[in-house]
Amino acid sequence: MKIAIIGTGYVGLPTGVGLAELGNEVVCVDKSEDKINALNSGKLTIYEDGLAELFAKNVQNGRIKFTTQMKDAVPQADVVMIAVGTPPHPFTKEADMQYIHAAAYELAEYLSGYTVVATKSTVPVGTGDDVEAIIAKTNPTADFDVISLPEFLREGFAIHDFFNPDRIVIGTNSDKARNVMKKLYQPFENKTKFLFVKRRSSETIKYASNAFLAMKIHYINEMANFCEKSGADIREVAQGMGLDSRIGNKFLNPGPGYGGSCFPKDTNAMAQMAKKYGVHLNLIETTIAKNDQRKAEMAERILSHLSDRKNGRVAVLGLAFKGGTDDCRESPAMDIVRDMLKVNRNICVYDPKALENARKLLIENVDYASNPYEACKDAEVIAVLTEWEDFKNLDFVKLKREVLNPCIVDLRNIINQKQAEENGFEYYCIGQIAQN
Ligand SMILES: NC(=O)c1ccc[n+]([C@@H]2O[C@H](COP(=O)([O-])OP(=O)(O)OC[C@H]3O[C@@H](n4cnc5c(N)ncnc54)[C@H](O)[C@@H]3O)[C@@H](O)[C@H]2O)c1
Secondary structure (H helix, E strand, C coil): CEEEEECCCCCHHHHHHHHHHCCCEEEEECCCHHHHHHHHCCCCCCCCCCHHHHHHHHHHCCCEEEECCHHHCCCCCCEEEECCCCCECCCCCCECCHHHHHHHHHHHCCCCCCEEEEECCCCCCCHHHHHHHHHHHHCCCCCEEEEECCCCCCCCCHHHHHHCCCEEEEECCCHHHHHHHHHHCHHHCCCCEEEEECHHHHHHHHHHHHHHHHHHHHHHHHHHHHHHHHCCCHHHHHHHHHCCCCCCCCCCCCCCCCCCCCHHHHHHHHHHHHHHCCCCCHHHHHHHHHHHHHHHHHHHHHHCCCCCCCCCCEEEECCCCCCCCCCCCCCHHHHHHHHHHCCCCCEEEECCCCHHHHHHHCCCCCEECCCHHHHCCCCCEEEECCCCHHHHHCCHHHHHHHCCCCEEEECCCCCCHHHHHHCCCEEEECCCCCCC
């Protein structure tokens, strides 16, 4: 089939590449000339495991193309997917719909023949109605259906998740659109569950899912706080809880608070959207407030291990909002560094993939290192803020030669505590009373 993807970011690009790999002809549109120029010269604009190989292959065989022009993508498309950003509005914290509305206006005039317009972006309930109205007004003769097609991929696993989705949710009442989508996703027919629902239900499923996951993280963080006082160990508690199939073992890792480009904005958008309908989502509102507070507490926790809060050297390992991605948007690590910088200007940071993005979003007044050992030179405390696999295999003997004081604050509970302690490090993780 012929697919146009509007917005070629963390969702649009892996989705486009995945659909091309399935044999479709894909044209990805982005208004950023820099992005499109980079992609057209064979350079990836994001880091995702497994993306490079599939990208190169499908560029070479001509199944995926990149353009800044709607007219080069939309007219021939059977399905147009909207995957532009829906960032939080800076004041109201609602989803900012300007990019969705602009994309709808821009694509409308180029629709030709029956087309399914699928909203992949995470959008408030009723957005499908708005997009439909914009297209109908801009191009009164267009033959189209607007459907909701929420995206559930996880950054860092985008390619894996594209080919192994837990479910494909399609929100539409149109049989014609349903049949087009069944054909497009036919390769997944025996692999995953298809859920055909009302468009408004589909829009809600995405927000309700993300808000639930954010609450689950908040819950285990609260349990970790309890363990730190009561003498239980959250790692054991989480393991025991996770064996209950009603609870499940995912999202039970305590940490410095959730972050990333989705959970903070989607929890806020869900809470604000509900207020418009006169509903107060107390659990979600508490989760949002406590998560913000937690990041500030974590900064304090790290600084408390310095002999001199203002001048002691801090090594930060990890800036991405989670392992496996170069994305630093709303990363707890970045917030924690910013909080520490209010007190301490002697911080050295390292991340295996996210340094370039971090430089754009942060951080003056920090030193950047090109490996973890360099970052730890003369440090009084090493703070592990992102769960990169690389950090699980640190050479403690080498590390100890670099630091001024052997102390690790592991906010991701990924370091091998026994090995660290055997090598003379003080080790502090989340959800366990400190042994030292
Ligand atoms: N990132 C994730 O893990 C993830 C997962 C599920 C859902 N989502 C949702 O998907 C949507 C996109 O997220 P993202 O992380 O890919 O965003 P992104 O910022 O990485 O990419 C969005 C792209 O859209 C482009 N764009 C904006 N307006 C445009 C227009 N009118 N025409 C063409 N291009 C335009 C931007 O230049 C940008 O490259 C959001 O609603 C997000 O909530 C994201």
